[in-house]
Amino acid sequence: MTDEQREIWRPAVVVVGASRGIGRAIAKVAAREGATVVLVARSLDGLAAAANDVKTAGGQAFTLSLDLLASDASTRLQDFLTANGLACDVLVNSAGYGLRGPATTLPIADQLGMVDLNIRALTDMTLHFLPGMVARGRGGVLNLGSIAGFTPGPNMALYYASKAFVRSFSEALHQEVRSTGVTVTCVAPGPVSTEFLERSGAGRAALFKILPKLSSDYVAERSWRGFKSGRRLVVPGFSAKLVAFVASALPSAVKVPLIGRLQRRSRDLCPCGSGKPFKECCGSRQTRRGVA
Ligand SMILES: NC(=O)c1ccc[n+]([C@@H]2O[C@H](COP(=O)([O-])OP(=O)(O)OC[C@H]3O[C@@H](n4cnc5c(N)ncnc54)[C@H](OP(=O)(O)O)[C@@H]3O)[C@@H](O)[C@H]2O)c1
Known part of the structure; x- marks a missing residue:
């Protein structure tokens, strides 16, 4: 690359999902190195x-x-970068929800929204900006996965599946x-104290209370x-590493029912579609014994 080519763009760290939570915290860490940071999300206040x-x-x-x-x-993000003389040197994909x-009881549109945001948008951003990084021979992509990406997760089925995609x-x-x-780099955290836990409802499930x-x-x-040291996968913290290890090692026949139980709340609507709470329907003792 000639000096002339080098001068026409300025490297930027682009953080998608930067208005709060993990994305906002990563933006701060990058800024400590004097980086130019492009913050992307919907909320203007955030x-x-x-x-x-x-x-x-x-x-x-x-x-x-x-x-x-x-x-x-x-x-639109590319146009914004071009208009400001910036190139996406590092892309952080942190937008996501669960x-x-x-x-069978969650709204279909909300579940498809997870596919759109956690999978499609992350893929679109990655495929859009990665070729430029390769051409420049520098930078990279930091994708937010989860320890949920190490196993199927009944009662958060689509979220776990979306994070398995991100990791793979x-x-x-x-x-x-x-x-x-x-x-x-894929980052696979366990529970993190952000609005995500409340918004997703995960924070009220036993699994997330234990961890x-x-x-x-x-x-x-x-x-x-x-990411800076070129790692393929980062699992932050001892407990998350332990969970990721156990989830990878246990057979599905053991871990999947266990996770399903730990993520179910007795007030959840029954998956059979009766409209009754699970504990008064298929989860009642009588039904489990085959009486009802
Ligand atoms: N918190 C956890 O326990 C945890 C654990 C493992 C993995 N993760 C993963 O880490 C990532 C970040 O989670 P977090 O805890 O930081 O969540 P968060 O606090 O809820 O932040 C989510 C971010 O995504 C943005 N976002 C959501 N929908 C968007 C949309 N349609 N367009 C643009 N931006 C959108 C939000 O901004 P606006 O609402 O302003 O648009 C916000 O900046 C997610 O992928 C999550 O799955 C979280």
Whole structure:
């Protein structure tokens, strides 16, 4: 690359899902290295607060309010970068949501929204910006997976499946580009104290009450450090590593029913479609004994 070519773009860390939670914390960590950070999410207030964090930490902040569910989201982000003389040097895909409950009782549109955001939008962003990184021979992609990506998860079926996709896709890409100077890293945290737990309903399930919760700052530090050292997979914290190991080692016949039980609440609607709470329907003792 000539000096002339080098001067026409400025490298930026683009954080998608930056208005709160883990994305906002990663933006702060990158800013401490003096990075130019492009913050992307929908909430203007959240973006303004994240931009303030970035400036305080020593970085330069740009904000873009964008709904990733829009089909032209990656093009609009590209246009924004071009208009500001920036190139996506590092892409952090942190936007995502989860929903707890049996798949037969959750609204279909909300479940498909998870496919659109956790899978389609992350894939679109990655495929859009990765070739430029490879051409420049630097930078990379940091994708937020989860320890949920190590096993099927009844009562959060679609969320777990979406995170399995993120892990598989990211690890494969890591291998494809590893000799080009570009890194693709999947981060797989356990429960993190963010709004995600409340919004998804996961925080009220026994599984998430048992597991220790990490701070988003801790997860961000570990994620950034792992990415910078070229890691394929980062599982922050001892408890998450243990869960990921156990989930990978246990046979499905053991782990899947166990996770299903730990993620079910007695007030959940019964998956049989009766409209009654599970404990008064298929989960009642009589029904389990085959009386009803
Ligand atoms: N928290 C946990 O326990 C945990 C554990 C493992 C993995 N993760 C994963 O880590 C990632 C970040 O989670 P978090 O805990 O930081 O969640 P969070 O606090 O709920 O933040 C989610 C971010 O995604 C953005 N977002 C959501 N929908 C969007 C849309 N349609 N368009 C643009 N931006 C959108 C939100 O911004 P706006 O609402 O302003 O758009 C927000 O900035 C997710 O992929 C999650 O699955 C979380």
